Amino acid sequence: MIEAKSEIRLADKIWIAVATLHQEMPDRLDFTKDEIRQKLRGLGLMEGLKSQSVAAHLKQHLVANVPPSSTKYRMLYETTPGGNLRLFRPGDFTYATRREGRKLSKTVPERNNLPPKYRPLLDWYNTWAHCTEEPATDFSFENDPLIQLIGSGKHIWADEHADEYVEKLRREDV
Numbered sequence: 559m560i561e562a563k564s565e566i567r568l569a570d571k572i573w574i575a576v577a578t579l580h581q582e583m584p585d586r587l588d589f590t591k592d593e594i595r596q597k598l599r600g601l602g603l604m605e606g607l608k609s610q611s612v613a614a615h616l617k618q619h620l621v622a623n624v625p626p627s628s629t630k631y632r633m634l635y636e637t638t639p640g641g642n643l644r645l646f647r648p649g650d651f652t653y654a655t656r657r658e659g660r661k662l663s664k665t666v667p668e669r670n671n672l673p674p675k676y677r678p679l680l681d682w683y684n685t686w687a688h689c690t691e692e693p694a695t696d697f698s699f700e701n702d703p704l705i706q707l708i709g710s711g712k713h714i715w716a717d718e719h720a721d722e723y724v725e726k727l728r729r730e731d732v
Contacts, residue, residue, distance in 0.1 A: 570667035571603040577679045588642035622652045630656040630663045
């Protein structure tokens with residue numbers, strides 16, 4: 559008996575690739591688009607795909623926190639503007655226009671739409687997505703240069719109300 563070849567949707571192929579990357583490298587927070595493309599190739603999931611279609615899905619169609627175009631899925635999350643991606647997790651910011659009425663859009667493939675060998679990824683994802691522990695990063699608010707600017711310059715108006723200061727600037731000849 560010949561096994562019927564299952565057609566996996568492009569969105570699901572990309573989700574499989576990113577989920578596999580997360581499993582293989584659990585200490586990584588996110589992945590570049592090139593790494594995702596390489597994983598698609600490595601899994602044999604790039605066959606018959608147009609690079610423009612993959613690019614559009616990685617840039618916009620699947621990414622919850624960017625404005626949607628035609629596809630409003632929430633399968634990926636962009637960790638830096640225009641940059642790396644990871645799988646979407648419940649609680650991540652989602653553009654309001656990615657909602658279909660009151661219903662939220664797709665975040666994972668449907669089990670029956672995946673070949674049996676990829677279905678365990680859904681079970682793994684359910685555990686991973688609800689894990690509150692994030693990989694350690696070097697970011698801290700105390701060391702952020704913009705946060706450090708809070709309050710700087712307040713001495714400029716310490717002896718004068720802001721409205722009086724602006725009024726004085728308007729009266730002076732420049």
